[in-house]
Amino acid sequence: MKLLSILVAETIKSHQHNFHNKLIYFSLLIWPALLFVTSYYSFKPFNLSDSSPLSAYMDVDQITMFLLTGYLGYIFFWSLVQSAWGMSYERQAGTLELIFLTPVSRIVVMFSRAAGNLLEAVWLFTGFTLFVLVVTGNAGDIHWWNVPLGLGLLSVSAIVWGGFLNIVFLFSRDAGILFTIFEEPMQFFSGVRIPVLAFPLWGKMIALIFPLTYVLEIFRDLVLNGKGLVELAEQFIVLFGVLAFLAIVSAFLLKKAETHAKETGNMVLF
């Protein structure tokens, strides 16, 4: 019950904070849609016929579907990077201190903050994805019965990721760097725009850092290739391993951050 009330509170907060201005729809829909279109056309200078070298990694006709699923996953993760960015404002405005003065469970707050943001941030682009599917006539190629599972998996992973980022931001006030690190590298190293398999070894190593890489692989196998749970068991185990690792590190960092803040009294100022 407590957990639910925290979640509701965080959702309301996020809604009131973000949706007071209609301009929010630009970052929710227009930007990702334009990015998706740009990355689609970025393939155009290359040989996309049947003899294309790309066919070693994926079906060339499936580029639209590949990018669409890629960007859908990216939006789930990216929206929570943006939400973690807002953390620095909470800190400066003093609301973070107020929350920490109440007897709520900190970890629940951190993960609820991510979860409360997620739904509002992704529904528009998810709608856009459906729209593109129908318009391009690709709706028939989707394995629809796997979609709820895929989206659920995407949400859970994104929330773990978002909670982790929120906690990282308990340590620092300068959040601008987050954008620089995560915005575009996450787009190409985690396989949003090009298949990870095509990377050289160092590229693959970087890909392993982003949890989105693991999620996208499973998501595409589920939704585009219609693979079942049994076939994907190994990938699921890896993904859950990564998520569990993130969750444990989060819990550890959170404790450390609070002790640190209590010792130095710098929750607001720095």
Next chain:
Amino acid sequence: MWLAFSATFQRNYLVMKRAFPWSFFLGHILSGFYIIIFAYLTYFYVFKKDLSVSFSTYAGTDDYLSYVILGGLLYSFSVSLLMIASRAIITELREGTLEALLLTPSSRKGYFLGYVAQGLTRVGIEFAVITVTGYFFGLHLQNINWLSVIIVLFVLIVSTFSQALVLGSFMLYFRDTYITQNTLFVLMGLVCSITFPAHFLPEAVRWIGTIMPLTYGVDALRLVWIEGKSLSDILPYLWKMIILGIIYFPIGTFFIKRMEKYVLEKHFG
């Protein structure tokens, strides 16, 4: 006018020296760098240098890497410049110095020129860093007619500055920089022939590129840089940029003036 110019220049120089905007500086360099590295990975590892026939027809060159690297270079250049000029007044508003600025009888022309001239020193460093990085990723650097390059850049700067005035009025109206500027930048990335020739786009979208100075600037720069064309070959591009500048300038100055009054009435009562 020169007093306002040098005063603004010196003030912004001091601001930069004492609080260098590292996040913008790094961000602009990285945005160019990311375009480069993405093109590099796609070209060598995903498509193994296998270009489509229509690329060289549309782009006027076979050198894909130089094409995209120059695209990334000029994109980042344009974005930097647009941000510097368009955010000038709204930054004064946010920092609380707008009222003081409006009270002085200083020339607004001198103010903006000083702002941009100072900003250009920073943009120049970004430009050099991205060019050097681009060289390591395969940017063509032989037999470049630097004089033509400088002329193209100069015309682009003037034209982009006029565009920035219009953008600045939008920012003042919405009292927002983040959404306004980034919407324009994402759009520019799509329609201005940055990573692919705009000819690939459907006609209905392509026209948006024709109202952006960057579209012509980037094509002109590629012609003189990669293909070694002479100034007379790129004259049409230069003209189009100049015309856009002539159109944007009066619109921008008119609306900036209007918006100054608007924010003054709204925020200072």
